[in-house]
Amino acid sequence: MNYYLGVDIGTSSVKSLLMDAEGHVAGTSQVGYDIIKSRPEYAEQDMEQLWEAARKTIADVVRRYPEEAAQIRGISYSGQMHGLVMTDENGSLIRNAIIWADQRSQAEIHKIYDIVGEDAYRSVALNSLSTGFLIASLMWVKEHEPENYEKIRYIMLPKDYIRFRMCGEYGTDMSDASSGAIFDTKQRRWAWELIDSLRIDRQIFPTCHESCEVVGTVSRACAEATGLKCGIRVACGGGDTLMQAVGNGIISPGVLSANIGTACQISGGFNEPLYDEAYRTNTFCHVKKDLWMLMGAHLSGGVAMKWLMNQILYMDTFDEMTALASKAPAGSEGLLFLPYLSGERTPYNDPDAKGIYFGMTLRHGREHMIRSTMEGIVFGLRTSIEIFKGLGIEYSKIIASGGGARGQLFLEMQADIFDCDIYTNVGNEQAGIGAAITAAVACGEYADYEEACARLVRMKDTVVTPNRENQKYYEEQFAVYRELYGHNKDLFHMKGSYGEGM
Numbered sequence: 001m002n003y004y005l006g007v008d009i010g011t012s013s014v015k016s017l018l019m020d021a022e023g024h025v026a027g028t029s030q031v032g033y034d035i036i037k038s039r040p041e042y043a044e045q046d047m048e049q050l051w052e053a054a055r056k057t058i059a060d061v062v063r064r065y066p067e068e069a070a071q072i073r074g075i076s077y078s079g080q081m082h083g084l085v086m087t088d089e090n091g092s093l094i095r096n097a098i099i100w101a102d103q104r105s106q107a108e109i110h111k112i113y114d115i116v117g118e119d120a121y122r123s124v125a126l127n128s129l130s131t132g133f134l135i136a137s138l139m140w141v142k143e144h145e146p147e148n149y150e151k152i153r154y155i156m157l158p159k160d161y162i163r164f165r166m167c168g169e170y171g172t173d174m175s176d177a178s179s180g181a182i183f184d185t186k187q188r189r190w191a192w193e194l195i196d197s198l199r200i201d202r203q204i205f206p207t208c209h210e211s212c213e214v215v216g217t218v219s220r221a222c223a224e225a226t227g228l229k230c231g232i233r234v235a236c237g238g239g240d241t242l243m244q245a246v247g248n249g250i251i252s253p254g255v256l257s258a259n260i261g262t263a264c265q266i267s268g269g270f271n272e273p274l275y276d277e278a279y280r281t282n283t284f285c286h287v288k289k290d291l292w293m294l295m296g297a298h299l300s301g302g303v304a305m306k307w308l309m310n311q312i313l314y315m316d317t318f319d320e321m322t323a324l325a326s327k328a329p330a331g332s333e334g335l336l337f338l339p340y341l342s343g344e345r346t347p348y349n350d351p352d353a354k355g356i357y358f359g360m361t362l363r364h365g366r367e368h369m370i371r372s373t374m375e376g377i378v379f380g381l382r383t384s385i386e387i388f389k390g391l392g393i394e395y396s397k398i399i400a401s402g403g404g405a406r407g408q409l410f411l412e413m414q415a416d417i418f419d420c421d422i423y424t425n426v427g428n429e430q431a432g433i434g435a436a437i438t439a440a441v442a443c444g445e446y447a448d449y450e451e452a453c454a455r456l457v458r459m460k461d462t463v464v465t466p467n468r469e470n471q472k473y474y475e476e477q478f479a480v481y482r483e484l485y486g487h488n489k490d491l492f493h494m495k496g497s498y499g500e501g502m
Helices: 047-064 106-116 118-125 134-144 160-167 174-179 192-197 220-226 242-245 300-314 318-325 366-390 408-418 430-442 449-456 466-493
Strands: 003-009 013-020 027-033 072-079 086-087 153-156 214-217 233-235 255-260 264-270 283-284 293-299 335-340 357-358 397-404 422-424
Touching: 003 047, 003 160, 003 242, 003 430, 013 430, 027 047, 047 160, 047 220, 072 086, 072 160, 072 300, 072 430, 086 160, 086 335, 106 118, 106 134, 106 192, 118 160, 118 192, 153 160, 160 220, 214 255, 233 430, 242 255, 242 264, 242 293, 242 397, 242 422, 242 430, 255 366, 255 408, 264 366, 293 408, 300 318, 300 366, 300 422, 300 466, 318 408, 335 366, 335 466, 357 466, 366 466, 397 408, 408 466, 430 449
Parallel strands: 003 072, 072 233, 255 397, 397 422
Antiparallel strands: 003 013, 013 027, 086 153, 214 233, 255 264, 264 293, 283 293, 335 357
């Protein structure tokens, strides 16, 4: 039996997943790490630490499943999107990666638009620029760290560096490259005209591949560090949202994914590069040449729950939190949470937006705070669904993934707030499964993604359906939720005593 390894490089951990050619997961391994925040608006990670975490998970899987690991035929990757990794001519890291959650580059975004023109830029990238995107971070380095900028030989995204350490080849894929927002998303190539306008050297941009292209083989150094066999084929892989889509079988129109991870997203696959003309959403290349993804991205998902658990309520586990939240009624008795703890991308693209608990009274307790936080996360996703509907997008079902697929209460909230049946995958690690499927397609185990997903992706028999009584409360709450940002926007942008944005 052939086996395939999916390596998922996330924001909080690396997970490696070993899957056979029939879709059965033999085992997984996970190693965690943190975001480096030397200033409130900064978000960085040490890629050497991420490589060591990846190495440990791979070595652990190889050690625990030696017979299966001996039959690994291919490896691929899922990775946190948007972030900037820079290496010098020797392949050495120049500085920490600046990742998606970083908020330092607002001035650089304005400068880019001043040079190119906002409408001209967005018409090529099909995206508005956001802090934390590769090009905004690169321009920040150019402006504030010229000594580091001058050392750059290649730029890449986080997963690409892990792949480089495993096979020694530079490169990236269309999905991750398009998420860097210096990409001609329709033509599936670097936006060379924009790059030239910004006076950036073309040579620092690596070759782009489709996700299932084989780009190298496991090197001797990687084999010695992990226990893998030399010569195993290595596929390019893709951004985590795209790989989650593959793991859920979303490789054609008609189905949406609702992912709640550290951040959260609503996304779908389309046979043309659909985009919102107001650029409230993101349009990226999907995993094959005739497919694109439309995505609504929200910056606070599970991170809001983690913040509430560790810094506010001092509770021990998410299970403990959700058990307590289930004691509060739908709508949290009028308590609403605006989940903009790290700013927000969809629909406002505002790094200065802030979180709010609105409607709090003496009758509210911990159970209401937890439930309203969960509801606020799902309300955020609902705003993206409303944009999708406005674009005429039709869908038959929504598949929940990430942490939002692992608890009944989150699933029920999604069904009620989205007014749609919610499906879940048999497996819990859709991004890792998507990466392993990509490796299988790359190695010829399956002719294409369609055949692979039809054979390997399995949904649970249970479907969570909307509760009509709860929907009444949620519709009322959602109407108020949509007003909160507009009524507080000016306050968010005041310069004052708290936060970098005030």
